Amino acid sequence: MLKIENLSASYQTIDGPVHVVKHLNFDIRDNEIFGIAGESGCGKTTLLRVLYDIIQYPLSIDEGRVVLSGVKKGVPYELTTGEIRKAWWNNISYVPQAAQSVLNPIMRLKDQFLDSIPKQDRGDESKEQTLDRVRSYLKELGLSPDVLNAYPFQLSGGMRQRAIIALATFMSPGLILADEPTTALDVVVQRGILMMLTRLQKQYKNTLVIVSHDMGVHYQICDRVGIMYSGSLVELGPTADLFREPLHPYSRMLIGALPVVGDKSAKEGIPGRPPSLKDPPPGCRFAPRCPRASERCRREVPEFRQVRPGRFAACHLLEEEAQSHA
Amino acid sequence: MKFRKYFGLRLVTWALTILIGVTFIFFIPRMFPTDPVENMIGQIQSRSGQMDPQEMAALRKSLRVQFGLEGSLWEQYLAYLWRGLLHFDFGPSLVSFPTPAGEIIATYLPYTLFLSLISTLLAWIIGNAIGLLAGFRKNKRSSKILEGIAICIYPVPYFLVALILQIVFAYLLGWFPLQSNINAMGGTAAYLRSLFRASFLPALSQLLVGTGWWIISMKSLSAATAEEDFVQYARFRGLAERRIGASYVMRNSILTQITALAMSLGGAFNGAIMTEIIFSYPGVGALIQKAILQSDYNMILGCITISIVAISTATLIADLIYPFIDPRIRYS
Numbered sequence: 001m002l003k004i005e006n007l008s009a010s011y012q013t014i015d016g017p018v019h020v021v022k023h024l025n026f027d028i029r030d031n032e033i034f035g036i037a038g039e040s041g042c043g044k045t046t047l048l049r050v051l052y053d054i055i056q057y058p059l060s061i062d063e064g065r066v067v068l069s070g071v072k073k074g075v076p077y078e079l080t081t082g083e084i085r086k087a088w089w090n091n092i093s094y095v096p097q098a099a100q101s102v103l104n105p106i107m108r109l110k111d112q113f114l115d116s117i118p119k120q121d122r123g124d125e126s127k128e129q130t131l132d133r134v135r136s137y138l139k140e141l142g143l144s145p146d147v148l149n150a151y152p153f154q155l156s157g158g159m160r161q162r163a164i165i166a167l168a169t170f171m172s173p174g175l176i177l178a179d180e181p182t183t184a185l186d187v188v189v190q191r192g193i194l195m196m197l198t199r200l201q202k203q204y205k206n207t208l209v210i211v212s213h214d215m216g217v218h219y220q221i222c223d224r225v226g227i228m229y230s231g232s233l234v235e236l237g238p239t240a241d242l243f244r245e246p247l248h249p250y251s252r253m254l255i256g257a258l259p260v261v262g263d264k265s266a267k268e269g270i271p272g273r274p275p276s277l278k279d280p281p282p283g284c285r286f287a288p289r290c291p292r293a294s295e296r297c298r299r300e301v302p303e304f305r306q307v308r309p310g311r312f313a314a315c316h317l318l319e320e321e322a323q324s325h326a
Numbered sequence: 327m328k329f330r331k332y333f334g335l336r337l338v339t340w341a342l343t344i345l346i347g348v349t350f351i352f353f354i355p356r357m358f359p360t361d362p363v364e365n366m367i368g369q370i371q372s373r374s375g376q377m378d379p380q381e382m383a384a385l386r387k388s389l390r391v392q393f394g395l396e397g398s399l400w401e402q403y404l405a406y407l408w409r410g411l412l413h414f415d416f417g418p419s420l421v422s423f424p425t426p427a428g429e430i431i432a433t434y435l436p437y438t439l440f441l442s443l444i445s446t447l448l449a450w451i452i453g454n455a456i457g458l459l460a461g462f463r464k465n466k467r468s469s470k471i472l473e474g475i476a477i478c479i480y481p482v483p484y485f486l487v488a489l490i491l492q493i494v495f496a497y498l499l500g501w502f503p504l505q506s507n508i509n510a511m512g513g514t515a516a517y518l519r520s521l522f523r524a525s526f527l528p529a530l531s532q533l534l535v536g537t538g539w540w541i542i543s544m545k546s547l548s549a550a551t552a553e554e555d556f557v558q559y560a561r562f563r564g565l566a567e568r569r570i571g572a573s574y575v576m577r578n579s580i581l582t583q584i585t586a587l588a589m590s591l592g593g594a595f596n597g598a599i600m601t602e603i604i605f606s607y608p609g610v611g612a613l614i615q616k617a618i619l620q621s622d623y624n625m626i627l628g629c630i631t632i633s634i635v636a637i638s639t640a641t642l643i644a645d646l647i648y649p650f651i652d653p654r655i656r657y658s
Contacts, residue, residue: 096559118564151654153653
């Protein structure tokens with residue numbers, strides 16, 4: 001399980017700190033596919049970096065922490081921010097955006113696989129024995145073992161991304177973080193990669209966190225989705241419920257803008273732009289673009305709270321709604 | 327199949343480069359207003375008085391044959407290509423007549439090769455090792471100090487470094503001879519000792535200046551590589567820093583340096599001239615200088631032909647080995 005406890009992080013800039021992630025409080029459960037959605041610049045990737053414990057200048061944590069816990073090979077572990085990096089690849093791994101540049105261009109894939117397998121895991125296996133394990137794992141994932149003899153430039157974008165996913169999951173980590181894993185690929189390849197990820201998750205019962213700006217990706221594979229806006233979560237809930245009945249005005253507008261087969265009505269974008277993270281509005285950060293914003297919304301930051309069982313949101317309107325029902 | 331085609335084409339350009347180069351150095355001295363045969367006759371006449379016109383004509387003719395200057399320019403050119411380029415026979419040295427220039431070059435060449443190869447290779451290894459550390463761990467204090475030293479040494483003109491070394495170690499401390507004297511008479515041990523004493527300071531001076539350049543270039547190469555996504559990702563994959571430094575940063579940034587090494591080995595003659603003059607080291611560099619001062623055309627031709635062949639062969643080798651070290655490059 002991954003617990004995010006009151007987490008705030010910021011980038012140091014010459015104009016002072018920019019708060020990119022603000023007061024996040026949520027859990028990612030074991031054995032689920034969790035999606036993080038939101039438009040560019042809302043802090044998705046930064047959040048993922050903090051979860052993965054990549055905290056280096058100019059990024060810093062202002063308060064709160066991340067706790068990673070689980071059991072591997074019968075041994076329970078609990079690691080917090082600062083220690084998580086010790087568990088890289090073993091208990092937590094990272095799949096970057098599909099790109100040519102994340103693999104060493106002049107090394108065969110088999111050597112890069114061997115590099116990523118810790119000594120204690122290999123024991124006194126010979127190189128070939130380890131590679132045999134890798135080969136059978138690749139076959140399990142429906143990949144040809146021949147990719148091991150290839151250099152990264154000899155693989156297509158889709159193949160490369162599959163190989164990277166295989167690389168990131170070979171050690172069967174409990175948690176896999178994927179940052180826009182399908183973004184640079186065409187839809188057919190995208191589908192293949194998504195199927196591979198879900199099949200993997202079902203088989204090995206680990207947790208998968210997918211960051212994407214593509215709502216379609218979340219709809220297809222995620223069990224739960226969190227929607228980020230300007231550095232905070234505005235809504236979190238089971239995917240089906242959230243898409244059927246979004247509670248927060250931002251998620252409502254976001255989902256309302258998705259095309260639906262058979263629906264011929266004109267789709268509308270959300271007017272305005274996300275606020276600057278450097279100088280955010282004082283109250284609810286969505287208030288300037290919200291059609292239903294009140295005086296209170298512009299003044300007071302809404303609390304992220306459970307509004308219905310299993311459903312969380314940060315909006316004053318929902319509070320008022322709940323009160324009027326009561 | 328592709329490789330053969332590439333290799334054939336590359337070999338043709340190699341031969342063409344050499345041909346064009348030697349053509350220039352063949353024709354340029356022949357456009358000089360001076361004539362080495364007349365110079366020689368003038369020298370002989372000033373030493374032994376006026377000569378009989380008939381004798382003089384015979385002498386002129388035999389000198390022309392000896393110097394390779396008989397026949398039309400075209401015939402001379404073909405004869406030079408045949409003898410000089412294919413057999414490294416450049417005719418007699420005009421100054422040490424009648425010893426063949428090729429023979430003199432052959433006695434001096436090993437010394438230049440010995441000195442240049444050792445100092446170039448050492449400078450390359452040391453400079454790249456330091457540069458890699460400085461670039462890969464650029465925030466460490468030791469890296470900054472090493473780079474600072476390199477930046478301070480590199481721009482100092484070579485002759486200044488050489489002169490300072492000579493003044494300090496040869497003149498003030500007297501550890502090494504001021505004039506390089508290689509003792510070829512007193513047996514192997516004495517020969518090696520004198521060779522070491524004669525070449526230490528020249529090698530050190532080339533090493534100091536050469537290392538500075540390798541440090542600076544390798545530092546910027548490896549610092550740029552260290553910022554690449556695949557190095558960052560290697561870190562996220564939990565790889566040890568040492569492994570990342572060796573297999574991810576070094577292997578990718580050394581590629582450029584290998585080509586540069588081949589080029590600098592080929593150009594070692596050029597660097598040799600200054601060193602050998604300052605330390606009066608008995609190599610081809612000093613030989614070229616003497617030949618130019620004394621208008622020894624055959625000697626100039628010989629030295630420069632060898633230098634042209636060396637540089638273009640080094641480039642050829644660099645081009646041919648590159649695909650073996652970088653899998654992304656294929657012959658086409």
